[in-house]
Structure formats: structure tokens, C-alpha cells
Amino acid sequence: MGEQIVFSVLAILIVAFSILSVVSRRILRAATYLLFVLIATGGLYLMMGYQFLAAVQISVYAGGIMVLYIFSILLTSHAGDKAEKVSWKRHLPAAGAATVGLAFCAHIIYYNVKRVADLDLFNAPTMQQIGANLMGTSKNQYVLPFEAISILLLACIVGAIMIARKR
Amino acid sequence: MSYTVLIVVLPFLMFLLLGLLDSKLKPKVAGILGTLGLSTVAILSYVTAFKYFFQVGKVGEIWQPITALNFNWLQVTEKLHIDLGVLLDPISVMMLVVISTVSLMVHIYSLGYMHGEKGFQRYYALLSLFTFSMLGLVVATNIFQMYIFWELVGVSSYSLIGFYYTKPSAVAASKKAFIVTRFADMFFLIGILVLSYYTGTFSFAELCNPHGPVLGTTIGDTFMGWSVVSWAMMLIFMGGAGKSAMLPFHIWLPDAMEGPTPVSALIHAATMVVAGVFLVARFFPVYYFGAPEVLTIISYIGAATALFAAIVACTQTDIKRVLAFSTISQIAFMITSLGVSNYGGEHGLGYMASMFHLFTHAFFKALLFLGAGAVIHAVHSNEMKDMGGLRKFLPITNITFLIACLSIAGIPPFSGFFSKDEIMVAAFEKDKIIFGILYFTAGLTAFYMFRLYYRIFWGDSNKHYHHTPHEGGLNNMTIPLIFLALLTCVTGFIPFGTFVSSNGEPFVTSINWLVASLSVGVGVVGIVIATVMYLKKNSKPDTMEAALKPLYKASYNKFWFDEAWMFATKQIVFARISKPIAWFDRHIVDGFMNALSTVTNWTSRKIKVVQSGEIQDYALAFFVGALVIAAMVIFL
């Protein structure tokens, strides 16, 4: 019972704030609404039982990426600027595409995703388990993507510096 | 006898040599090289003639055609193939002798006549090309090879007539010659194609064999009353008529006198223009057995042409034009003689007479032209009014010209009498009307030739010349004249019937005293009238002209044939046929292509907007595409 209430609140928050984020004409407000969406998503992860994931979501996404966005917004425009109204010409195809896609997916989901799985087998993963899986080399273990991602991050850091440095 | 192929190949090599080295050779060297090449060819021709006529040609009392060389050049279908080769039979060997002799004389003569002209080396190269083409034509083993060399001869003639290419009249004349003969050759080609389609062969050996597979079985198809063989032979004759300047294709020959005089002597008197006669003679068995009605038509066309040309020649004042029309007339004689001939031994008298006249005419006509060239060279003008009393200054030219005029008028003992007499006999035995026309024409011939002779060498005996005309004694211009005059005196006595006849059987001719005396008589009458009118300058020509004013006018204007052809070409072909076709080509064919490009342009301009540069447009397209593919995969 309680779960369902919390879930509904989170769901309403997510949907409402994401709509506001894409519709708002002031950039900083859009960024703030996005922040709320991300935090609510972290909440969803918690509900699912993935505590580590929720923590990562909030610290990296909400705490890192959104700060980056706010910095760049402040760098490239005055926060009080109002964005121009979106013309009907652009609005219509976008809305149309989104609606059509939504209908399509809804149709598929409705006909396929109906069962409720058996949840007895679920054990929330412990930190030891996560750590071991992250560094292990056997079948379901992720040391290779881990290393690859670290190299990717290095490349992105270097790339970002190269692109954005002052000449 | 396969060395005979050298006769054809050697002039071609000489053409390549002289043509490629052009101005790197000094003119004198080029001239000597050309003449040397031709002398070799002439010697080879004489050797071939000797071997053929006196050693290997006769098999069992009948002259056999010898195929010295024949190789399959192009296989068109399984049965039909185009060969190249050398065929030796009495008429082709005779033509080899004629062509090489006259060509050699012209080469020697040109050393003096064309001395100092620009393009001397090109001239000799073209002369060799022409000789090569003509020789290839006469030794052809099949009709297609003859057609190939026929066109080559046309090209050489075009180049040589337009030799002075900076003169607009020469350029116009060469174009006219080429276009008129090419137009006639269109019919020739259609005739060849029709003939080969129905008979399945190009080769003369198969076509002309009267007991062979082609004539022996008559081709049954008919078209509008005539058999296909008749149609084919009529079309082939039209091609020959173009080259030989028969009515109405004769218009190019008088204008072709724009070329240098030795060229006129070689091409337009002795060799190229007789190609049509040679063609009919070559095909004679097919004409006689397969298309006899065409032969009748040929004889009438020939007679009409002879008369027409003789009438026009009586009033022309340019000496080369007179000789040109005389050539047209004499060739018409030869064609008529073929037309009235029968087949086989002495019945083929017309055939033999035609070939005999070709032989003798080549020599005395070349002599006439070269003599005229000497006169023009001395006086620097073509018009009769600038000449008179030249016998004092040009003695050798005078005597040789006189010999040639006597020969063409048919006075014994010169060669013209013998050959023309045989033609008259053949005509007399076949068709009296044609005999009458030829008889009257012979009289006119004598008249206008002696008019020409007197106006040049006698006439106004006290004419004043700015600088004295001179001849220069025995030199490379007079030696050919003397040689040709000797030939004219001697060749009449050759018993031609023992060498050349329609089916290879030799026969001996005897003189028909009635016809002979009639023809000599009319010749003498013509000479007497000319003497009375032109020996000394008097007013009789003007009185005669006034009396016959309309006929004079028509004759002077060549019966307006040129104007009629020009009208037909300009008003009918250009305006009614060419203009609409050109319009169609420009607007519809080109227009279609332009429309294609315009439509493509328009379409591309309309759809290039897709590449708008806007990121979100691209994203939208991507998204919609992904949706479509997903739908296709899931629902189909």
C-alpha cells in the first residue's frame, strides 16, 4: 500500500517535471526541472532495490552532470533570457512524431508486457557482490567494460580540453 | 601472275611516301619519285599485258579470266563475303595499259607544267593515290571491291579538282563533283545490295558466267513489272552514269575543269570518267541476259547525251569546256555502243567497239588536253578570244593537236576512225534511229573540234601578244605530246577484236564500206564547214549566231541543266525536305534532351531542401525512419 503511494508520487513527479522541462522557456528553470526528474529517477531505483545504482544516479547524474549544465548555461547566456516562442512549423512535426511513436510503443507494450514476475528470488546485490562482479574476469563479470570505460573517460577529458581551450 | 598486285600497291606506297614527307622533300625530288614509281607500274603493266595476251591468257582459243589473287576480307553472312583481289581478263589488262600509260605521260608533263606551283609534292602524292584507286577499280574481282575503289577514285578526283583550294570556284567545283557522283553512287550501292541479296554473291566470276548458277537460273522475283535483276542493273547503271557524266548527271564535268590541266587530262578525259563504261562492260553478260530492257534504255540515254553535249560544245568559248563536253559526247558514244551490242563473238561488235573506242579515245583525248595545257601555259588564259595564230609560236603543239583533232573527227588512217567506225556499224545493225543520232553527232564533233583548232592556231593570225608565247622545243611538256600523237597514229591498226570481245571468243572485223564512207563523209563535211567559218577571222560565225539565236542561247547556257539542278536542290530538297528535318532535329530531338536536363534540374532544386543543415530535421528523419522500420519488422 505504502509502496504504491510512493510510486505514484514519484511517477507523477517524473512525468510532470519532464514535461515542464521540455516546455519551459527559461533555460535555468528547464535545468532545474531536469534535476528534479533525475532525483526522482534515483528514487525509482531505490524502490526497485538497487541502492548502489540510486546512489550513483544521484551523485553522478544529478550532482555532476547537472552542475555541468548549469555552468554552461550561465556561460553561454544570461539566465534571465527568455527563449523565443517555438513556431508552429517546428512544433507540429515534433509533436506529431512523438505522439506517433508513443502510440506505437504503447500498443506494443500493452500487448506484451502483462505478467508480473515472481519476485521471491530477488536479493538486493551487496557491495561485495558488486565489487567482485566489477573486477572479475569470468562469465558475468565486467572488468573489461570497466577498463574500457576508464579509457573512454580519459579520452573524453582530453578531447573536451582540446576542443574548448582558448586559442 | 600474282606479281600483278604490285601494280596496284606500288602507287599507294608512293602516295604514302609523298604524302607523309610532303614539304620535307624538294619539289623536284617529289616529282622524280612519283614519275619513277609510275614508270615501274607502267613497265609492270606492259609485262602483264604481254604475258596475258601472248602467253597465258588464251586457253583453247578463248580468252580466260585469270584470278591472280583473291582473299576473303570480310565475311558478311555464311554465304556472302567481300573479297579483295586481282582479276586479269582482256578488258582489265587493256585498262591497266591505258591507265598506266596516260598516267605516266601526265606525270612527265606535270614536271614542266606545274613547275613552281605551291603544293607540288601534294599534287604528285594525289596523282599516285588516284592511279592506285583507278588500277584497283579495274582489277577488282567483285563488285564490292570495285565500289570501294570507285569511292576512292571519287575522293582523289575531289582532292585534285580542288587543288587550288584558295580559289572559291575550284572549291565549289570539287564539291559539286563529289556531291553529284556521291548522289549517283547512292543508287549504285542500292543496286549492289539488291543484286547481292537476291543472288547471294558479290563476285564477278559467279555473276557474269552466262551458264553459271546466277544467270542460269533466272531470279524469279519481280517488282512493278521488271525483274529484280533489271532493277539492280538499272540502279548500278545510274551509279555509272554519275561517274561517266551521262545525262542528267553530267553537270560536274565542265566545272571540274577548274583543276590543273594535267589532272583534267588524266582523270576527266582518259580514266575516271570511263569507269562507268567499264562497269557496264564488266557486267555485260548480266545486262544482256538478265536485263535486256535496261540495255535499250542505256543506248537511248547514251545517244541523247552524245547529241546534247555536241550541241553545247559548238558554242563554248573556254577551250577546256569544249574539251569537257567533247569528252561527255565521246563517252556517250561508248555507252551507246555497249547498249546496242549483242553477245558472243562477232555479234558482240558493239562491246568490242566500245572498248576499242575507250582505248583510242584515252590517248587522243589526253593528247588534246595536254596540248590545251601547253596553249594555256603559253598564253595564260583559257578563253578563245585571247588566242589565234599560235601555229607560228607553238609548232609541236600545233601538229600534235591537229593529229588528235583528225582522229576524233574520224578521218583515216588515225585511230579514231577505226574505233568510231565500228561503233557506227554496231548501231547501224541494231537500231537505225540511234545510228542517225550518232551520225549527226559525229558531224557536229568534227565541226566543233576544228572550230577549236582553228580558233587557237589559225583564226586571227595577226593577233598581238603581250609577251611572245613560247614552247621550248623538246622538253618534258612536249615529249608526252609527241608520244601520244604517235600512239594515236598507230593504235588504229590493232586488230582489237582478236583480243577483246564480249565472251572471250576472238573475231576479226572487216570494214563495212557503206558505213565507213558515210562516216568519213560526214566528218569531212564538218571540217569543211569549220574551215569556211573559222580559218580566217570573218563575220560568218556572227551571222550564223544571229540566224539561230534561240538555239545558240540554249547551247551557250548548256541548256540550263545547272540551273535546273540548283533549283531542285535549293527549292525542293533544302526547303521542303531538309528544313523540316532540321527543325525536327533541333526542336524535338535536342528539345527532348534539353527537357530531360531541365526536368532533372528542377527536381533536384526541389528536393535539395531535404539537406537543410538543420540538425533537428535530420533527427526527425532518423526517428521516423526508425519507426517505420520497426513497424515493418514487427507487423509484417
Add this chain to the structure above:
Amino acid sequence: MTTIPLFAYIVISTLMFFIGVYGFLARRNMLTILMSLELMLNAADINFAAFNRYLYPGQQDGMFFTLFAIGIAAAETAVAIAIIINIYRNLKNISVDEVNKMKF
């Protein structure tokens, strides 16, 4: 034991995704476009986690995938913002209408 069906999570993620699509196609400022992109990414992440939780509860592949996706999203955002800064330096403006030179 939870009473929230899988269907609910999927509905949320789908809604979030298509709202992100709309935002991507309709916004003018490049940064807001990027923010819509983040929405889409997050929707996909929720999908991964939900499927892992409900269909394969014994394994953790989906969670790790989400983990790595978050990391990569961060890196990608960094580079994208660097590019946008560069554009801003040259054009003094970060509207997508200005960067349409790669066209016909």
C-alpha cells in the same frame, strides 16, 4: 515482495522517452536539446533496471549496464558542452538555427 507491476515502470520510461523526443525536436537552444537527450537516456536506463529486476532477478547484468550507461552519458555530455562552448565563442549564439552551414 512488491505489488508494483513491471508494466508501470515501462509506462513511465516510455512517457519520459517520448517527452524527450519531443523536446529534442522542438527546442532551439542547443543546451536544452542536450537536456532532452538526457531525458531519453534516463528513460532507457529505467527500462534496463526494470527488466533486470522483474525478468532476471538472480542476475545483475541490467544494473551494470545502467551503471556504465550513466558513466558514458557523463563523458558524452562533457564533450558536447565543450563543443557548444566553442560554437558560442565563434557565433556568440547557441541557437541551432545558426549552425546550418552543412547543407546544399
